[in-house]
Amino acid sequence: MLSKSQISLLNSLQQKKFRREHGLFIVEGYKSIIEFADSGYHIHTIYHTADAASKLLNLSRKINFHEISLTELGKISALKTPADALATVKMPDNDVIDSSSLKNKFSLVLDGVQDPGNMGTIIRTADWFGITDIICSEDTVDVYNPKVVQATMGSLARVNISYTDLKKFIIYAGLPVFGTLLNGDNIYTTQFGGEGLVILGNEGNGIRPDIQELITKAITIPRVGKAESLNVAIAAAICCSQLAAKTFK
Amino acid sequence: MLSKSQISLLNSLQQKKFRREHGLFIVEGYKSIIEFADSGYHIHTIYHTADAASKLLNLSRKINFHEISLTELGKISALKTPADALATVKMPDNDVIDSSSLKNKFSLVLDGVQDPGNMGTIIRTADWFGITDIICSEDTVDVYNPKVVQATMGSLARVNISYTDLKKFIIYAGLPVFGTLLNGDNIYTTQFGGEGLVILGNEGNGIRPDIQELITKAITIPRVGKAESLNVAIAAAICCSQLAAKTFK
CATH class of the missing domain: 3.40.1280.10 (SPOUT methyltransferase, trefoil knot domain)
Incomplete structure (x- = not known):
């Protein structure tokens, strides 16, 4: 179950201001989430359906996993048709480009x-x-x-x-x-x-x-x-x- | 002023079924409307704001012109930000391609x-x-x-x-x-x-x-x-x- 404050925090990440404030952005879909993990991005939490759990087994156990229903995923997704998983990912620092x-x-x-x-x-x-x-x-x-x-x-x-x-x-x-x-x-x-x-x-x-x-x-x-x-x-x-x-x- | 039934008809053209039924589709923005007119499409009616009237002067007087407010345009537009004009255009016959x-x-x-x-x-x-x-x-x-x-x-x-x-x-x-x-x-x-x-x-x-x-x-x-x-x-x-x-x- 997601609390109201969790839903509210996750929805706020659809706005740039709150992404900057929390240093997090959202990635949806297990395939993309794995690609971010493989590229060295720091995944904070993955919210996923029971069905998606098996696809995420190879990811680091340092990540917080949170199993929720598809209905709950719908409440935090920015997509019309929510995918099977949604992750909060740490934004890299915007270093001055060398x-x-x-x-x-x-x-x-x-x-x-x-x-x-x-x-x-x-x-x-x-x-x-x-x-x-x-x-x-x-x-x-x-x-x-x-x-x-x-x-x-x-x-x-x-x-x-x-x-x-x-x-x-x-x-x-x-x-x-x-x-x-x-x-x-x-x-x-x-x-x-x-x-x-x-x-x-x-x-x-x-x-x-x-x-x-x-x-x-x-x-x-x-x-x-x-x-x-x-x-x-x-x-x-x-x-x-x-x-x-x-x-x- | 647009009547409720006009608004309802125009909104129905956002669905394929009603476009086929009426043989009409919607084009928004005066530039595109002029391009369709120039290409030989049959424009049925143009709903436009007072501001857009001067841009449409060269079009055939056979077209029905209907001046409405921007608020009314918002009610019939499929765009988030309605343009200055919206036209109903006759769909060409889908002839078998030669x-x-x-x-x-x-x-x-x-x-x-x-x-x-x-x-x-x-x-x-x-x-x-x-x-x-x-x-x-x-x-x-x-x-x-x-x-x-x-x-x-x-x-x-x-x-x-x-x-x-x-x-x-x-x-x-x-x-x-x-x-x-x-x-x-x-x-x-x-x-x-x-x-x-x-x-x-x-x-x-x-x-x-x-x-x-x-x-x-x-x-x-x-x-x-x-x-x-x-x-x-x-x-x-x-x-x-x-x-x-x-x-x-």
Whole structure:
């Protein structure tokens, strides 16, 4: 049984303010929970149904396990259809990103991405293509938002996300800076070299002007048809795909 | 002022059953409405705020215009934040697709895509890359679902969508059949030729076995990192991008 105060605490974690206050975020579904545990995240408590118990046997006994009914899971879940398990996970410290760790690889930079689904999909796609770091402006949607965590399908456990003052970060990093703009080089013929930052902008407004100024090579996904724009997660995927493509040719 | 029965009718159009019954679907936002009008769709009625009136001046006077308050718009909108205008648009007949019209180009085939956001994003991406036809299995999410229409950002007005028995259609079309499977050819080195169907499957289950059997060239987006899978809209975008890429090299 869950007490009213437990339910209230768990529901509060759907809000950024309380996630920061408690240093916890929510992960739902046993598969994702195991991926977080395997990636070294500290799992605080797992609330699970009797059915899910057998799937969680290999996890550390240091974790608090709490068997509850599916009805109770429904009360603490952020999903329309609650999964079989919900964990509270300790948020990692948002350390200042060490830009020297970004040499000889490509990283994504998100300038104000707002939609949780887009953010989650970008993380999942980055993980598929082996991109390990995503650096976000302070006003990018919170990665520990339950909708973002859900949309990453466990990939958040493997991709480092940091929030910082993008302008200072980009200048300090001293890496090639690629950005998707309307009048850039054709992405299919762009020479990306061996390292760099790839900037993607806000859904409605794109990349902010003061961040655009820092782009050393503007790139464009050529339009064949008539859509006014591409979704930002789609644009990110096509960038990741083109970065990967060169290693397969 | 909207009557209760008008509100009730408009709300019913959020359900497939009533859309079929009335032969109408809903488009929200003046930009999208204009795109549908420009593409030859028959707009039945536009409900708009006083502010939006000036943006709709160029539309045919055969349309019924109905000025309402933003509060009233909220009552008939499927959006969390209603736009400035909402139109009822006549659904085109779902004619049997003429497969001879698909020669010398690439079309997408969706086998059971369920998520409205994915469906809408696939249509928007197809429109960007100049793909004009998407053929869907009968159980693919209804394209006139307001969430799909919204996610297409107006692109639904320019892409032909048809629902059919996929197996019969694919056999009858006699075109090269590409499908994203786990053990296919590397998409970055695949020779696509000049025409074909590209099949994408359901979010959880992929392409059905009896449709997989019809694939003449299986393709794979190589995985560099560790994500278990890619979102279907992302996979579709990478396929479209690779088809476009060859024309830019």
